[in-house]
Amino acid sequence: MTRIFEDDLRSGFGTRAIHAGQRPDPVSGAIMTPIYQTSTYVQDALGQHKGYEYARGKNPTREALERNVASLEGGRHGFAFGSGMGCLDSIMKLFRAGDHVVCGENVYGGTFRLFDKLLQHLGLRFSYVDTRDPQRIADAMTPETRAVLVETPTNPLMWLTDLRAAADVAHRGNALLIVDNTFATPYFQRPLELGADIVWHSATKYLNGHSDMVGGIAVLNDDDLATRLQFILNAAGAVPGPFDSWLVLRGTKTLHLRMRQHDANGRRVAAWLAQRMGEDRVYYPGLESHPQYALAKSQMSGFGGMISVELGTKARAAHVLERVRVFSLAESLGGVESLISLPALMTHASVPADKKDAMGMGEGLIRLSCGVEDTEDLLADLEHAFDGLPG
Structure with a gap:
């Protein structure tokens, strides 16, 4: 899994946006993270490698992006995906048939489509509520509820969820709070600091900022959740290519x-x-x-x-x-x-x-x-x- 560099936590937001998660290339000294355009890595000997075996599991360019956004969100672990929906789909693979999710009723249409047209047919159950009122979240909770998923502000009605209150409701029910932070970005809002367990983005949007790629990214603190999400990332393979990772990394600098x-x-x-x-x-x-x-x-x-x-x-x-x-x-x-x-x-x-x-x-x-x-x-x-x- 991709952890941030600890010294990246000590700087201001702009400094971290430019430097966090990256170091000059050890071979050439290049200040910009190289695009490691490779599918596999040569091993020194049987069972001996430099931490990289196959690019679906790890890629140095992607890891630099993951560390960078994790630092900006104030999290410990970052995971980049090939699209925002690929990111959300992978997050939902943390759950299993029979689990229940309380979801904001005003979420991106693609989120609703994924849940309504695909995941509910695989056994996940969803309740849609107006998350502007924490009591409505609480009323929708069941013993099988494993997650509360919200956007704030919402797309497109610009409703807000009180993240501290939502986290309190979710955690009282032993559920995770998952927050789509695409609209606000970590520059204006950091849900992990307000009690969220997982924050995710369509990196296509503000993180990249130039409308020239499609991607997603998730950030979290819990080590066990991170281990599970890393396994899903590698097993399901909804990962971005190194060039798309580099494009987002370029975008976060500004x-x-x-x-x-x-x-x-x-x-x-x-x-x-x-x-x-x-x-x-x-x-x-x-x-x-x-x-x-x-x-x-x-x-x-x-x-x-x-x-x-x-x-x-x-x-x-x-x-x-x-x-x-x-x-x-x-x-x-x-x-x-x-x-x-x-x-x-x-x-x-x-x-x-x-x-x-x-x-x-x-x-x-x-x-x-x-x-x-x-x-x-x-x-x-x-x-x-x-x-x-x-x-």
Whole structure:
């Protein structure tokens, strides 16, 4: 398993983002971690090797990434995967048929699809609750509950879960708290410090930050859990290639810089949208009008670039989506470029219509991922897109 270097814990976030988990190449002195593009490793003799046998199990480039993100999350062990969903699927292999999982009802559509269309048919059982209320988590717990899984903020409704309260509920029931930290990133939120047992990311998003790879990563502290997850990683093999690992490692070096601009743009765009559409239609935890603003301030150090806004109808949403020029109509999020989407028909298309309606995720809800462009250009683009919005 990949442990972080102990001295990487003593520095500030930006310094760790650039240096943690990496050392100059011992052969050449290269300051950038090499891309170890190999499938196997020559052994010195029978049973004697340098810690590497076959690249599915371990790769030095991947290990540098795992150490780096583990340090940023304040964890001891990191595990990189070939996609965010491959990461989550591997985490779920920690459980067995008959186990029960309490899951937030507003999670990424791919998470719901994995659970509803695949894993429940293999014997896992899921209950979906509004995790904004810790009591609802507690009410859903059973003697067979082995995990509570949440996103905070959620995709796309920007609901928050009180992580300390959720951890307390999970642990009282002898269950793990698993947190998707993709939206907030470790720069703005560190769930392990708030009681989570496993934190995971779609590394495709903010960690990489450049929309040029697909990956996932999980971080945890418990040694026994880490041993089990390392076995799953090697046995099931949902691992990233060395080049994709290197791309994320390149991305984390500027995470602290990018997140500041994502956050600055998010705050300005959210304020503009609130003034234009009304505060009750804009979902952004950095707005004082957000019903969980106090919680956001207490467990997050920033609010990021993700915003959703309710336009009322599909026609009004289409008007905006078709008129943007700086924002690009596309799925995904967290890159340096600004993106815009309609979750009900895109990222959450696999969620049944009645569930979306119950949560308030209709065809008039659009989601913005504010990139790091000049703020005034983003606002001018939205001015143009919202001009002439149908009544």
